[in-house]
Amino acid sequence: MRVSIKKMILLLVCVMLMAAVSAQAEGKKVRVYKGKPAKYVFLFIGDGMGLPQKGATEAFTGEQLVMNTFPAQGMTTTYAADRFITGSAASATSLASGQKTNIGMLGMAPNQKHVKSIAELAKANGKKVGIVSSVSIDHATPAAFYAHVPTRGQYYDIDVALSESDFDFFGGGGLKDVTNKKKNSKNYKGNALDLIKRAGYKVVIDKDEFMALKPSDGKVISWNSWLQDSKALPYAMDMRPQDITLPEFTGKAIEMLDNPDGFFLMVEGGKIDWACHANDAAAFIRNTISFDDSIAKAVAFAKKHPKETVIVVTGDHECGGLTLGFAGTKYASHFNALQPQDVSFQKFSDEVVKLWKEEHGEKAKFEDFKPTITHFFGLEFDGDAKKNPMVVKDYQLAMLKDAYARTMKGEKKFKDPALYNLYGGYDPLTVTITHVLNNNAGLGWTSFKHTGVPVATSAMGVGASSFNGYYDNVDIAYKLMSIMGLSPKIHAKNDKVKVAAK
Numbered sequence: 266m267r268v269s270i271k272k273m274i275l276l277l278v279c280v281m282l283m284a285a286v287s288a289q290a291e292g293k294k295v296r297v298y299k300g301k302p303a304k305y306v307f308l309f310i311g312d313g314m315g316l317p318q319k320g321a322t323e324a325f326t327g328e329q330l331v332m333n334t335f336p337a338q339g340m341t342t343t344y345a346a347d348r349f350i351t352g353s354a355a356s357a358t359s360l361a362s363g364q365k366t367n368i369g370m371l372g373m374a375p376n377q378k379h380v381k382s383i384a385e386l387a388k389a390n391g392k393k394v395g396i397v398s399s400v401s402i403d404h405a406t407p408a409a410f411y412a413h414v415p416t417r418g419q420y421y422d423i424d425v426a427l428s429e430s431d432f433d434f435f436g437g438g439g440l441k442d443v444t445n446k447k448k449n450s451k452n453y454k455g456n457a458l459d460l461i462k463r464a465g466y467k468v469v470i471d472k473d474e475f476m477a478l479k480p481s482d483g484k485v486i487s488w489n490s491w492l493q494d495s496k497a498l499p500y501a502m503d504m505r506p507q508d509i510t511l512p513e514f515t516g517k518a519i520e521m522l523d524n525p526d527g528f529f530l531m532v533e534g535g536k537i538d539w540a541c542h543a544n545d546a547a548a549f550i551r552n553t554i555s556f557d558d559s560i561a562k563a564v565a566f567a568k569k570h571p572k573e574t575v576i577v578v579t580g581d582h583e584c585g586g587l588t589l590g591f592a593g594t595k596y597a598s599h600f601n602a603l604q605p606q607d608v609s610f611q612k613f614s615d616e617v618v619k620l621w622k623e624e625h626g627e628k629a630k631f632e633d634f635k636p637t638i639t640h641f642f643g644l645e646f647d648g649d650a651k652k653n654p655m656v657v658k659d660y661q662l663a664m665l666k667d668a669y670a671r672t673m674k675g676e677k678k679f680k681d682p683a684l685y686n687l688y689g690g691y692d693p694l695t696v697t698i699t700h701v702l703n704n705n706a707g708l709g710w711t712s713f714k715h716t717g718v719p720v721a722t723s724a725m726g727v728g729a730s731s732f733n734g735y736y737d738n739v740d741i742a743y744k745l746m747s748i749m750g751l752s753p754k755i756h757a758k759n760d761k762v763k764v765a766a767k
């Protein structure tokens with residue numbers, strides 16, 4: 266039987282692919298770094314931060330992001346073991362442990378075998394460990410570094426895992442379920458905050474007390490006194506002077522962790538994702554700036570220890586299907602249109618819309634609400650919409666009026682696909698305002714969920730050049746572990762090819 270050259274090539278490619286996959290499954294593929302292990306290791310994860318989010322932020326500020334100045338730049342695929350479009354739990358598990366897993370799973374393979382995170386390996390190797398996030402510290406991304414649960418919603422079990430982690434610094438958002446009020450834990454051990462205190466953690470909420478923390482204070486868990494939504498830090502644009510910012514948490518973490526044996530610090534910009542779910546460009550841009558300011562703190566540290574530090578920045582997935590262009594604005598961009606907005610969608614719907622409804626009920630007309638929209642978002646209702654991006658167009662006015670009526674009736678969570686595509690699960694008026702404003706700025710949103718586009722990964726310092734190129738999110742864990750002189754311990758094959766083809 267004659268075998269054609271085409272078939273032979275195909276067979277050869279298949280064999281090579283299989284070899285690559287199985288070699289990776291054993292964790293042997295990545296021998297990227299053979300030098301002296303890095304002592305100080307930073308991993309920054311911008312949740313929901315894809316290339317469009319970074320590009321929009323740079324276009325808005327007119328300045329290059331610190332992360333984009335790094336010498337090594339790569340592209341990273343993000344899919345989960347069982348779904349092309351990933352979620353934060355599966356993605357964070359890949360980044361933390363080098364193990365592809367299923368949607369919702371934390372710190373384990375799809376077969377539920379626990380996998381060690383880079384943070385746990387660093388701790389066992391004598392390093393100090395810090396975990397910082399702008400969302401609750403038991404949320405999927407931070408939890409993937411210290412917890413092992415089949416469902417990310419097991420917040421009580423995650424809080425208990427935090428108490429048992431022996432990590433040195435936790436900072437940012439709060440804890441979601443210290444008393445197992447969700448009743449999804451099978452192993453209740455008592456109030457998790459008590460367990461955390463009993464494990465020797467100092468709990469700090471006051472900003473002055475936080476700023477005064479010294480390494481001699483020992484293990485610390487700290488969150489901001491105002492937690493805005495789901496125990497998260499307020500959006501950067503909503504913060505008051507007495508709030509602790511993500512860069513402040515990062516700076517303090519560095520100060521607390523710095524020691525001769527080195528440290529591993531993970532910092533998550535978690536609300537870039539949340540703002541993108543809600544399609545609010547001004548909110549995600551200001552949170553991306555805050556995330557980048559946190560990265561600048563690590564860069565300042567690296568300048569003092571250039572031969573011993575590595576900083577890696579990545580996203581866990583894109584969110585919102587954002588793009589830098591919109592049908593209605595053709596080739597034009599008006600990023601300045603986002604300047605006047607001075608509250609996040611969250612604060613606007615939680616406070617302004619809520620108060621309006623309470624005070625005026627269903628009787629108030631849209632006409633009466635217009636000045637409020639102008640006040641908080643800068644959108645105008647008079648003028649030449651062809652010349653001024655701040656002016657609401659006729660079709661947009663109709664959309665706003667319709668959304669306003671639904672908001673005043675208390676409509677939310679739309680099952681009708683036509684309405685879901687307009688509003689997702691958000692307050693109809695608020696999300697329509699940000700759509701109008703974002704579209705006029707020349708930005709398009711295609712989803713209220715994550716998307717499957719690859720993300721960018723940046724690196725500087727020890728072994729950074731291995732982060733050039735195109736690779737999968739599990740490879741970030743392998744590369745970092747290799748640079749730290751550690752080896753990954755995973756339990757199931759990372760089958761990239763099959764998932765991508767689904």
Ligand SMILES: [Zn+2]
Pocket residue numbers: 313353538539542584715
């Ligand atoms: Zn998300």
